[in-house]
Amino acid sequence: MDIKQLQYFMAAVECGSLNKAAERLYTSQPNVSRVIHSLEEELGNPIFLRSAKGIILSSFGEQLSYYAKNILKNVEHMQELSIDEKQKKLNIASYPSGMLSNNLAKFYNEHREENLHIDYKEGTTEQVLDYLSQGIVRIGVVEIAKQQFAPFRHILQNKHLEFTLFRSGKFCLYVGEQHPLYQAKSVPFDTLKDLEYVQENEDYFTSLFYMGKFSSGALDHKDLKHRVHTDSDHCMMHMLKETKLCSLGVDFFSTNMAREVGIHAVAIEGCSSGILLGVVTKQNQELEEIEKIYLENLRSLFAGEQ
Structure with missing residues (x-):
């Protein structure tokens, strides 16, 4: 046959x-x-x-x-x-992030003459780890609450993955130009309960449930006025830009990129560092040259150099 x-x-x-x-x-x-x-x-x-x-x-x-x-x-x-095999490939999975997708478009433009092919997926932390362990992607970008790092590390060991820390961050408030707080530098923690939110669906490893553990105030995320829930970062960005809703996130958004997309990060007073951001890869995985260049690009992005 x-x-x-x-x-x-x-x-x-x-x-x-x-x-x-x-x-x-x-x-x-x-x-x-x-x-x-x-x-x-x-x-x-x-x-x-x-x-x-x-x-x-x-x-x-x-x-x-x-x-x-x-x-x-x-x-x-x-x-x-x-x-x-004749192409340079980037297979990436990440938490939903307008900043990362915006940066990826710039990265592609810088390397488009090099026969580059990109496969980019978004998902929860658990989905990103599954993509990695199944060989669907080779690079995973994740946010992890410090309180959840122990179970996260246990999963990494079981799946033969390793985590490289890029930086730690604090919870902040993201607002668009329509929001009254757009020009504010910071807000008191206890005002959060009075605002209205568009929020991503919960991720066990980065849940806002842990926010109260990294602040001087007490906050139950269930008391927040959630008007819109979404797992689409595209929807999130439009809701922030076109409405007076805000969103709780982590202060990883670079100043230059925030200015480009019209989104402003407002510091939350009394909120300490509680979220870790980094990259997950397979243990002992030999990275291709284009992958190394992309990871250096990410380091620069999250260091605020772009």
């Missing part, structure tokens, strides 16, 4: 006719019939039932078509892998 036999077989299945299959394959109908007949002889069972009206799959042919379709799909993926 070879790939050609399966390709001819599936063409006949999808076209419902040997003549139409021949047209699709740029060959003759007798040749298609001959290839399929050789497959039937090899497998010892009829694949098609022939009649004056054309061909229909036998019960054996129906089962065979399921496996043939999967085999041809996997062959296609293997061929794509061969093409991909």
Whole structure:
């Protein structure tokens, strides 16, 4: 059995006719019939039932078509892998972040002449770690509450991953130009309960539940006036820019980038450092040159140099 036999077989299945299959394959109908007949002889069972009206799959042919379709799909993926190896690749997963996606666009423009291909995914911390352990991505960017670092480290060990710290940060308030606090440098902690929020859906490892543990005040995140919940950073950015809603986040947004997108980070008085930001990779993984360049770019971004 070879790939050609399966390709001819599936063409006949999808076209419902040997003549139409021949047209699709740029060959003759007798040749298609001959290839399929050789497959039937090899497998010892009829694949098609022939009649004056054309061909229909036998019960054996129906089962065979399921496996043939999967085999041809996997062959296609293997061929794509061969093409991909000629490209410089960045496979990244990250927590939802407008700053990271904005920076990635700039990074692409800087390296677009280098045959660069980027696959960028967003998700919760657990989803990012799953992507890494399954080999779907090679770089993960995560935020971790200090209170949750012990269980986070345990998961890393089980999945044979390692974490590199880039910086630690404090909770802050993000507001757009429509918000009355847009020009403010800081707000007292106890005013947070009076504001209205657009907020990302909870991530166990970076939940706002831990915010009260890093402040001089007492705050139950359930008491906050959440008007919009979303797992879309695109939605988050538009809600901040077009409404008077604000969002609780971490002060990783660079000043230059904040100015570009019209989002301002307002410090929360009495809030200490409580969130760790860094990169996760597989243990002992040898990074490609483009990956090393991207990680240095991230270091620069979170150091406020961009």
